[in-house]
Amino acid sequence: MSAIKKTRPEAFEHGLSSEQLAQLRQWCAKDGFSSAASQMFNAWGIRRSPAAIHRWYHKDDSDLVLSMIASGAAMNRKLDDAYKSNPAPAMERLVDVFKTLVMTLQVQGAADPEQLETANQLFKSALEFLKEQGKAEDRKLEREKFDLLKRKAAQAEQTEKVLTNADLSPEDRARRIQEIYGRA
Numbered sequence: 001m002s003a004i005k006k007t008r009p010e011a012f013e014h015g016l017s018s019e020q021l022a023q024l025r026q027w028c029a030k031d032g033f034s035s036a037a038s039q040m041f042n043a044w045g046i047r048r049s050p051a052a053i054h055r056w057y058h059k060d061d062s063d064l065v066l067s068m069i070a071s072g073a074a075m076n077r078k079l080d081d082a083y084k085s086n087p088a089p090a091m092e093r094l095v096d097v098f099k100t101l102v103m104t105l106q107v108q109g110a111a112d113p114e115q116l117e118t119a120n121q122l123f124k125s126a127l128e129f130l131k132e133q134g135k136a137e138d139r140k141l142e143r144e145k146f147d148l149l150k151r152k153a154a155q156a157e158q159t160e161k162v163l164t165n166a167d168l169s170p171e172d173r174a175r176r177i178q179e180i181y182g183r184a
Contacts, residue, residue, distance in 0.1 A: 013056065020044060028057045051113075058114075098126050155180050 013021060023043075027036035033050035041047050102123045162168065162176045 015046065016044075024053070025057065028053060033057070054113075095126075095130070098122075102126075 016024070024036055024040060027039050031039070033054045036053050037048055037050045040053070102119050158180045159177055162173050162180070165173070168176070
C-alpha cells in the first residue's frame, strides 16, 4: 500500500501559465473545487485532484493565519494587563468564548479541511485544559480539607491536655478552651 503524495502548491503552479492560474481561480470561486478539476482537465488536459486544487487555492491562507496568531498574541497581552487590575472572567465565560472560536473554525473548515483539523485539535486541547483545571481544584479542596483536619486534631489534642490538667480550675479550663477555639 503506497502513501498518497500531496501536491505542493508551488509545484502545482509551476505547470500552469498565469492566465491559466487566473482562470482556475475563477472556476474555484464560481463552481467549487470538484468542478474546477473537471474544467481544468477538459480545457487543458491537466488532471489534478479537487484536494490539490483546494490546497493551491488556499495556500496564502497560512500567512493570514500567522497574522491572526500575532494579532491574538497582542490581544492576550492586553488581556493579561487588564486582568492585573480586574479579576479574570468565570471559567464558564471562557468556555463560551472558546466554543464560539471552535465553531467559527469548524464553519470555515467545511471549505478547508486543515481549519477543521485545527478546530478539532484546539477543542481537544481545551478539554484537556479543563480536565486539568478540575483536577487542580480537586487538589486544592483536598489540601484545604487536610489543613482543616490538622487544625482540628491539634485543637483536640490541646483540649485534651487542658481537660486532664488537674492544676487548672474549672474557670481556667473554660478560658483556655475558648482560647484554643478562638473564642476568647
